[in-house]
Structure formats: structure tokens, C-alpha cells
Amino acid sequence: MKKIWWKEAVVYQIYPRSFMDSNGDGFGDLRGIISKVDYLKELGIDTVWLNPVYKSPQDDNGYDISDYRNILEAFGTLEDFKELLSLLHKNGIRLIMDLVVNHSSDEHNWFVESRKSKDNKYRDYYIWRDGKNGKEPNNWTSFFSGKAWEYDEQTDQYYLHLFSKKQPDLNWENPQLRQEVYDLMNYWLEMGIDGFRMDVINMISKVQDFPDSVHTGGSIIGGEYYSNGPRLHEFLQEMHANCFEKFNNAMTVGEAGATAEIARLLVGEDRNELNMLIHFEHMGWDTGDGELGKWERVHRGLPAFKEIFTRWHKVLHNIGWNSLYLSNHDQPRFVSRFGNDTTYRVESAKMLATMLFTMQGTPFVYQGDELGTTNAYFTDIKDYRDIETLNMWKDFVETRGYDPEKMMKAIHFMGRDNARTPMQWDDSENAGFTTGTPWIKVNPRYKEINAKNAMADENSVFHYYKKLIRLRKENEVAVYGDFTEFYNEHEALYVYLRTLEGSAQKLLVCLNFSDKQQSFVLPKDIKFKTSKLYVSNYENDGEAKDKEMKPYEAVAYLLD
Ligand code: GLC
Numbered sequence: 001m002k003k004i005w006w007k008e009a010v011v012y013q014i015y016p017r018s019f020m021d022s023n024g025d026g027f028g029d030l031r032g033i034i035s036k037v038d039y040l041k042e043l044g045i046d047t048v049w050l051n052p053v054y055k056s057p058q059d060d061n062g063y064d065i066s067d068y069r070n071i072l073e074a075f076g077t078l079e080d081f082k083e084l085l086s087l088l089h090k091n092g093i094r095l096i097m098d099l100v101v102n103h104s105s106d107e108h109n110w111f112v113e114s115r116k117s118k119d120n121k122y123r124d125y126y127i128w129r130d131g132k133n134g135k136e137p138n139n140w141t142s143f144f145s146g147k148a149w150e151y152d153e154q155t156d157q158y159y160l161h162l163f164s165k166k167q168p169d170l171n172w173e174n175p176q177l178r179q180e181v182y183d184l185m186n187y188w189l190e191m192g193i194d195g196f197r198m199d200v201i202n203m204i205s206k207v208q209d210f211p212d213s214v215h216t217g218g219s220i221i222g223g224e225y226y227s228n229g230p231r232l233h234e235f236l237q238e239m240h241a242n243c244f245e246k247f248n249n250a251m252t253v254g255e256a257g258a259t260a261e262i263a264r265l266l267v268g269e270d271r272n273e274l275n276m277l278i279h280f281e282h283m284g285w286d287t288g289d290g291e292l293g294k295w296e297r298v299h300r301g302l303p304a305f306k307e308i309f310t311r312w313h314k315v316l317h318n319i320g321w322n323s324l325y326l327s328n329h330d331q332p333r334f335v336s337r338f339g340n341d342t343t344y345r346v347e348s349a350k351m352l353a354t355m356l357f358t359m360q361g362t363p364f365v366y367q368g369d370e371l372g373t374t375n376a377y378f379t380d381i382k383d384y385r386d387i388e389t390l391n392m393w394k395d396f397v398e399t400r401g402y403d404p405e406k407m408m409k410a411i412h413f414m415g416r417d418n419a420r421t422p423m424q425w426d427d428s429e430n431a432g433f434t435t436g437t438p439w440i441k442v443n444p445r446y447k448e449i450n451a452k453n454a455m456a457d458e459n460s461v462f463h464y465y466k467k468l469i470r471l472r473k474e475n476e477v478a479v480y481g482d483f484t485e486f487y488n489e490h491e492a493l494y495v496y497l498r499t500l501e502g503s504a505q506k507l508l509v510c511l512n513f514s515d516k517q518q519s520f521v522l523p524k525d526i527k528f529k530t531s532k533l534y535v536s537n538y539e540n541d542g543e544a545k546d547k548e549m550k551p552y553e554a555v556a557y558l559l560d
Helices: 030-034 037-043 078-090 109-114 175-191 232-244 260-267 302-316 345-357 387-399 404-414 451-456 461-474 476-480
Strands: 011-014 047-050 067-071 094-099 149-152 157-160 195-198 251-255 276-278 362-366 482-486 493-499 506-512 518-520 531-536 547-549 554-559
Touching (some): 030 078, 037 078, 037 461, 067 078, 067 175, 078 094, 094 251, 175 232, 232 260, 260 276, 302 482, 302 493, 345 362, 345 461, 345 506, 387 404, 451 461, 461 476, 461 531, 476 506
Parallel strands (some): 011 362, 047 094, 094 195, 195 251, 251 276
Antiparallel strands (some): 149 157, 493 506, 506 554, 518 547, 531 554
């Protein structure tokens, strides 16, 4: 397998509006990030993914871009951006930007023009269709509730928006639009950025006759006609030829709801499409597929969870690369979701982090996860800001009369704002994030869970992350090793071995996903002469042997 920097990287995801506010307006900004580069360096990460900082009306917190080449004033200026980029580079940290080109903002000049008339030069930059019998062109729904089409009186047609109605979908069938996208990508690449995380990139190619979907049982209707659509691979290869042939050291990570089989095409190393995906299979492990969609919690058991990771490993090994993540700005905090955020908060956060750093793929750390931050669990809908959550509430509670208590529970489980609260820097007011009023309330547990405490405590989640990051850099087997799972039917333990071709070194990992003690029996077919402790979240000696695993214990050994 080809060795390259982005396979060995550890990515830290910064959600800029919640990371650090430098000017007291309650909104995080670029100068705030600049003031925290030392913190990133201390943690040991080497790549930053910045969520969108472009000009935007912020209908979907920046995923609605009105100017792709400039920075939103609230975040700072282009000069601030360049300063941040060069400071990061000076510290050996690379920067990847968010690329949001499935849709733009309705306030983007292209759309302002496009909606003016059917013969406007920009008309075809978006997807306009006639209604059918006085209704939408088809039955597709938006990810943010309601229909995916919005009627526009001016020209008596509908435009498609898979997300909010302020996020009209761009028409990738139009070669001119595609060229505009490649040009703006090159603009940032020429400025010196190190790659892109590409927002819902697998949705850019739609089936052109826009048929009605017959699969109407779920919450999202129509996906089979635009998810991994007919021209996706062609578009990505064209993008590669126009951008990454020249900037061939850049990193590309596509957000894509895809199966592992489709992923082989998207990230296959000989295909010139993408380097890795942010896929969703493990994010669907505990959510439903009925009317409530992601808002319904389903219990499928650990074997089903492990099966997903193991399968992706197998399918992609020696074919292409992948990313590894357990949370981000669209997901709840992983310690609350997959671990235990009360009695075993620290233990379970460390156990899950152990998994993140000992599998094949590039680990992504979402800001605050390195502190073991929990969900925010706000109880009043007025404290939420996320358009997805608020639209869901309007739709299910206010319109359809669902039980508000049940839906608040659903928000506690899945709401995106759980992870979008301000970074908890210390125990001062607003967790040290701002001297003003934060745009969203701070997590109520900030006095206990914050960076200052964590950095001062050598047993903290923070120090454990530092160690995992360092170890991954020092041990190739953790990055490039193949993967074998043991006891795949076990309901509580995840046991696997990483082995590196041409090397005697092996990494054995055992993770206890339960709050009960579990017996671990060393798999018989693992042969080794010596063993030493790689990492553990409890006291352990270096001998790999049968043992009782404590609640949420993680232990990994290097075998020789
Ligand atoms: C992606 C982003 C999410 C956004 C959506 C629409 O899933 O991560 O935050 O709301 O795309 O752009």
C-alpha cells in the first residue's frame, strides 16, 4: 500500500463558530483559532479541518455559502485566514477546508441571477423544473423536513433543495458550473491549503428525469435518485483532472453515504476520485429507518457495530483509504452515544478513543472530544439553534402533534447542537470561550469538563489522546497494518489484531464496550514471543494474557 502523509495524519476538526471568540461578540472566529494553535500543537495533531468560514447568511451554520472566495466578517478577514494558514504551517500542521458545492446559498449571486428569468445566464446553474398538477415536480423530501422543492413565483417554476430552502442544489450537469467549482477550488489550493473535506459530495449527480420515489416509508424520500448518482464518478474524475493532478499532494475526504462496495470505486487508489470517505454506516447502527428516521433510537447490539468496522477494513484494505470518526458537528458526542457519560465518562471516552486510533484509516478528532465532552442535553427547545432540529420540532411536535417529551428525548440522543456548544477551555464564565454572550449556551458540565482541568490532570482524556496520537506516529502497524477480528459474536468485547506485511510487529487490541466486567481469553491462534503494553485506560502490565476486563477497559499490546 502506498505510503503518504494523509494516511499517517491525525485530523482535528474545528467548528469555528464554537471554538474560540477573540472579540467578545459571542461567535468564534479565526483570530480565536490563531490564539489556540499552541493548544493544537500540544495535543499533537497535524492536520486541521475547518468547517465553513466563507461568506454565508448562516442559515445552516455556513453550509449555505454566498461567496466561495471570501470569509464571513464574523469569522474575520481573508488576511486573518492567511495568517492562520501560515501559522499552522509553521507549526507543522496542515489545513483542509470544507467544500460545499452540492448547493450554495440562495443569496449567492449565481442564484440571485438564476431566479430572475428562465433565460438568465445563470438559470442553468441550479435545478429548475415545472410543477406537476399544481404540485412539486416529484415527491422527494428535504433532509431538513418538508418537501425538497420550493416554488418561485417570478418564473412559475420550482427549484430543488435537498437541504434547507436557502440551500438550492447546484446543477452539475452544466459544464460551466463545474468549471466554476474547479476554479474556486484551485483558488484555495493556490493559496496553499492542503486539501478539502467535501460536503455531501456523493449527491452531486441526480437522475435527470427526476422520478417520484416509490420508497415512501422513511423520513428521506428520493435518495436512490441522487445518492451516488449516474455521473458521480465521471464528475469526481473530472474534478481530479482539473484540480488534483496539479495539487497531487492534497488530501480529499468526501462526505458520502455509501456502501463499502461503492467506496471501493470512490477511493480506489487507481481511480483518481477521492482519498477517503466520511461514510455513515456506523452512524446508522443505532438509528431507525421509519418515519422518524435518525430521531428514532434502535438497539442492534455490539456484534452489528463491530461488523461494520471490520467489513470496511476488509473491503478497503490494499484498495483505498478511509477516515475514522465517532462524532463530528452533525453527530452527538461519542461518549454519550457509544460510551457512558456518567459513572464511566473518562474510561469510556478513552476506550472509544483507543478504537479510533488503532484501526486502519485516518482518525478525525472533533473539537472537545479530546476532553471527553458529553452531550449538552438542553431541555428547552428555545436553547437549540440548529435548523435541522428546529425544523424537525416544528414538523413533528407543532404540526403533527408528536409527544414533546419523546421528541426532546430524541434531540438528546441525536440533535446536532449537542456537539456544537462552545469549546470548554476553563471553568470561568462561558467556559472561557467568549467574554460576550455565546451564540449558543455552554455545556452545563463545563466547570468539571474543560481543557484547563484536563491539561493539569495526567490521567485525563486529553493526556490519553496525546499518548494515542504519539503512539500512532511511532508505530506503523497502527496505521498500515491489516486487520483480523476475534470473537465477532461477543456482545461486549471488541478484539482485533493488526499485522504488518514484512514485519514481526503486531498490535493486539481488546475493548470492553460494557459497564460490566468481562473475561478476555487470549485467542489461541495468535503466536508471539514477547509482548509489551501499547496503551491502556486502567493499570496493566505488559504481559498479553487472559484477563478480566474492567468496565469500559481498553488494553492494547505490541506483540513480537
Ligand atoms: C453536511 C454537513 C452538514 C450540513 C449538510 C448540508 O452533512 O456536514 O452540517 O447541514 O451537509 O450542507
